[in-house]
Amino acid sequence: MRKFKNLKTGRPSQSESFPPSRTLDIKIDRRYMRMPARFQIGDTVMGRWPGSNLYYEVKVLSYDNKTRLYTVIYKDGTELELKESDITSLTIFKQGVARSRSRSRSRSPGRPRRSRSRSPARTSRRSSTRTTDVRKEKLKEVLEVRLTPVSMAHENNTNNKHEKKEENNAATNTASTITEEKTETESENQAGGRYNLRRRKDQGDGKTVELEQKTETETLLQTKPPTGIKTSDLEFGGRVGVFFLMFLLPLAVLGLLILCSQKDASLQSFPLEFPALQSLWDWQVFGIVLLWLLLQAVLSLLPIGKLVEGMPLKNGKTLKYRINGFYALLFTAVAVGVAVYQEVDFSYIHAHFLQFYTSALLIVTLLSVYLFVRSRWASKDELAPGGNSGYIIYDFFMGRELNPRIKNFDIKFFCEMRPGLMGWVLINFAMLQAEMKHQNLETPSPAMLLVNIFQLLWVVDGIWHEEKLLTMMDIVYDGFGFMLTFGDLAFVPFTFTCQAYYLVSHPNELSIFWIITLITMDGVGYYIFRKANSQKFAFRKNPSDPAVSHLKTIPTATGNSLIVSGLWGWVRHPNYLGDIIMGLAWSLPCGFNNLIPYFYLIYLITLLVHRNARDERQCRKKYGSAWEEYCKAVPYRIFPGIY
Known part of the structure; x- marks a missing residue:
């Protein structure tokens, strides 16, 4: 020794x-x-499926030294990030399977095993029958994870399912031994098919038990990179692209507003003369904008409405949100009605529209700087996966922090719905009063009324379904920086009102035929938009809901299902189609003399086509071969028979 x-x-x-x-x-x-990577890029290894003890052949794509996570791709194209402990080499895995098989053959149920006595005076041994019964009872407590093909006839019953980890270590080890004996054969026979994760009890039971439902957001959190990892996939042209966007977007909106106010609103009026400084800034207007934001912030904090939980975050926490936007809208409407009764002239907004815009732009800039500075003290699990590149300009534009809060006041959630959308409706009403004043009308024109009613319906619908905002990409994935701040507080209220702003100086007469046609068009667009969104939200919440359980679906390897019937079997984004139809109904009341009133429609189509490209890229990476099958079943993206 x-x-x-x-x-x-x-x-x-x-x-x-x-x-x-x-x-x-x-x-x-x-x-x-710093531990070197155990597996190299390009190696074919066995990767454990998250939340189960089932292993499949995967290929290593990359390795991150900081997080020590491997990015691997399964045979169906699904990409996930796995820990080193969830990966093993093919040789070691096959040896382990062989050993487990030999152990299972040597441990015959009819062969009694000796057991130690609990005391020196106790020498009796357990009978073979009792040993077998005890082992059966233990096996009944263990759930086996198994991938089984799903036939086309059962597509409409598929929903989000995954196997959860067993908390009992003994049960986990037993399940691992049972599963390893079958993994090699199943991975070879089922690699080319479509799968649905199921679990079943001991074979003696003979019953298949469906897994617990798992929400799409939980699966989304598994497949997306952790928030602590630096962003490598830069959008909007990267650093150079966002640098120009930060300056071009505010100037483009300013140019649009100047054109709308001119008698000749055609594009041939360019180049425009830059307006005088006094027409761009006024401290009184700046104070009014601040008071508007303060009023809406106070209304959002009132203890009325329900308190709901948002989607689970990377750190396992869930944030709570006060859903009282509709009450705030009603209070604002009453306040405006009282002001009108007191003969307050809201056409003041039209006369100082450029000053309102520049005031909002200054507030956007100051708020974006504050958000970026405070994000330097945010923890890694509070950062957004899309705005953590390390480049100052890019992160400032995209937003570094995912959910910036001042105690219980969520800044992003507040800005997404309240001041911008309600400001949109208020500005439209101000333009209605300005048209009556400038055109010497006793009642608003039919064109102005239609624009106000159509857009009011859209805003009321959005605020009524405020809770559904919590599942959208803006809240779940995007950081809150200059991009969203400018969009919520400046772009939406000052560009989405361009039709009403245009009609003040450019009245347009509408016949009864056009009035009926526009009402029908907006109604059809709204029906498609609301029906599609309601189906999507209901399916995410509960796929067994009778309202959506009849829909046919395609299951994916991540446990989600893709709807391929109804509106979602018509095009891949029927909600986008409905939105575009409504946008056309909003623009047509302005006539065909100039292109400026159609700015919203052009912008909306461009935005949704770009968002569709983002969705396609992420879904193809997330769902693999299932997404390719879905694209074959639903070939058109937004416009049936066209695109």
Whole structure:
């Protein structure tokens, strides 16, 4: 036996292990060592499916030294990030399967095993029958994870399902042994098919038990990169693209507003003369904008309406949100009615429209700077996956922090719905009063009324379904920076009102035929928009809901299902189609003399086509071969028979 001297006494130690001080040194050194990647890029290994004990052949795509996560791709094209402990080499895996098989053959149920007596005086042995019964009882407590093909006839019954980890270590080990014996054959036979994760009890039971439902957001959190990882996939042209967008977008909106106010609103009026400074800034207007934001913030904090939980975050927490937007809208409408009764002239907004815009732009800039500065103290799990690139300009534009809050006041959730959308309706009403004043009308024109009613319906619908905003990409994925701040507080209220702003100086007569046609068009667009969104929300919440359980679906390897019937079997984004039809109904009342009133429609189509491209890229990466099958079943993206 090898002996070592004790560092304190100098005497030989009888222990074969290192002295405590030597052992401590080794542990400390290992803590600061950067461990090399065990598997190389391109290696084919066995990867454990998240939340189960089932292994499949995967290919290593990349490795992150900081997070020590491997990005792997399964045979169906699904990409996930796995820990090193969830990956094993093909050789070791096959050896483990072989050993487990040999152990299972040697442990025959009819062969009794000796058991230790609980006391020296107790020498009785358990009978073979009792041993078999005990082992059966243990096996019944273990759930086996198994991938089984799903036939086309059962597509409409598929929903989000995954196997959860067993908390009991003994049960986990037993399930792993059972599963490993079947994994090799199943992965070879089922790699080319479509799968649905199921679990079943011990084979003696013979019953298949469906897994618990797992929401789409939980699956989304598994497949998207952790928020602590730096953003590598830059959007909007990267650093150069967002740099120009930050300056071009505010100037483009300013040019649009100047054109709408001119008698000749055609594009041939360019280049425009830059307006005088006094027409762009007024401290009184700036104070009014601040008061408007403060009023809506106070209304959002009132203890009325229900308190709901948002989607689970990366750190496992869920944020709470006060849903009282509709009450705030009603209070605002009453306040405006009282002001009109007191003969307050809201046409003041039309006369100082450029000053209102520049005031909002200054507030957007100050708020964006504040958000970026405070994000420097945010923890890694509070950062947005899309705005953590390390480039100042890009992160400032995209937003670094996912859910910036001041105590219980969620800044992003507030700005998304309240001041911009309600300001949109208020500005439209101000333009209605301005048209009557400038055109010497006793009642608003039919064109102005239609624009106000159509857009009011859209805003009321959005605020009524305020809770559904919590599942959208803006809240779940995007950071809150200049892009969303400018869009919520400046772009929406000052560009979506361009039809009403245009009609003040450019009245347009409408016949009864056009009035009926426009009402029908907006109604059809609204029906498609609301029906599609309601189906999507209901299916995400509960696929077994009778309202959506009849829809046919395509299951995916991540446990989600893609709807391929009804409106969602017509085009891939019927909600986008409905939105575009409504946008056309909003623009047509302005006539065909100029292109400026159609700015919203052009912008909307461009935005939705770009968003569709983002969705396609992410879904193809997330769903793999299932997404390709879905695209074959639903070939058109937005416009049936066209695109």
